[in-house]
Amino acid sequence: MKEGPSIAPIAALAGDPARANMLSALLSGMALTVSELAGEAGVTLPTASSHLAKLEAGGLVAGVRQGRHRYFRLADPAVAEMLERILEVAARAGHLRTRPGPGDPQLRKARVCYDHLAGELGVRLFEAMKARKAIRERDGRLELGPKGNALAGELGIDLDTLAAGRRVLCRPCLDWSMRRHHLAGGLGAAILDRVIASGWARRARGSRAVLFSRNGERHFEALLRG
Amino acid sequence: MKEGPSIAPIAALAGDPARANMLSALLSGMALTVSELAGEAGVTLPTASSHLAKLEAGGLVAGVRQGRHRYFRLADPAVAEMLERILEVAARAGHLRTRPGPGDPQLRKARVCYDHLAGELGVRLFEAMKARKAIRERDGRLELGPKGNALAGELGIDLDTLAAGRRVLCRPCLDWSMRRHHLAGGLGAAILDRVIASGWARRARGSRAVLFSRNGERHFEALLRG
């Protein structure tokens, strides 16, 4: 079979766990630095750098320098499409081999996705915010809704300062444990920030899990109800 | 990253050259024996057997015993879809397996894509069908158009039986050699079926190429013109 392009080199790039984790992180559409991707993948900086060089050479990601940082994103929508197809096959084959580890239910309930809240609570927050019109979709883009200021106020988030930053305020991020969206972007990050700062929840050490206290969860649920 | 399905194990399966060759061979839609796949991949029988066991465990292929033989096929259209997407990315990145060989023009003209027609003729068919309103796009989805029944009738395809199946009738499939769409789905498969059955073309042995007879091509061209 010496016909056409070959799948092996590309698939092999996505087939290493560290690189796969990086690609998964980039699937959110965010551009991430080498350090952040190293964290996502659970490897050191040199290792991450080496992997990213390979991914870039293979045409899966594209990097741009910005000052001292190097931001990477998926090179192409076709790459994102490919990754989603692989995820689809993985999900189908998954239930044969998924053995939820001990920390897994926690992760499924609430976890950090880069710098914002993901998992069941993240998805529910996203949907509650849409129902409350704190955010809304317009022309396929996510933006602040008429009630956005009110909700930010409840949480003690200064929207003006946030909006002044160059970061996108609201961005949907696909949640692989729920197959639905949660909120990323500056506002998503600020919310997680407040949730932690107000003591509703804390980060688990060495994990992406976000552990809510009983009281914190009550407050959070109240927020969801509006 | 313990969230959701992981792309690494699946991609790694497709990332080994021997396994990738087997998968490419199976992309033709044919069921092949272990020995045949060993030949395709250029490895010995034990090696092929080991690879196929892994592919089967990973849910990428499915094997059935028939006498002394064990026939393998792709487990699922989703797997074929995934492989096509990888090919798409590979083609963009310019990862050609070899320089275009002698059999390449044939492949470029007409070939099997899992179970439907791809290549130049596949793309032209797709576009002719859209022009004739046998198919149309609506809300970003492909569906049967007002003239769909007429065209199916010309080819001797029973649309009712097809529509009763649970398979999607019309689906666009991206063509790596043309960078345009051709027709997949139940109707796409049925058309290739009729093209072969009516003697317009035949499958090349050991390749994905579809070889049209002079007369068959004339008929096919007439079909394109409507």
Next chain:
DNA sequence: TTCATAGTTCGATCGTAATCGAAGCATGGA
């Protein structure tokens, strides 16, 4: 029964690539 063919299992070998620490650049801020 005996032989032949198709495929699997086992064990040993061997390459490749992932990994990390340490050192080297480069950029931006003080």
Next chain:
DNA sequence: TCCATGCTTCGATTACGATCGAACTATGAA
């Protein structure tokens, strides 16, 4: 100018898995 931070390169180590021959099993044919 100096330092801190972000990233890359280098070199050595290590671990995993692809590979094959040989032996074994199963199916079919003579």
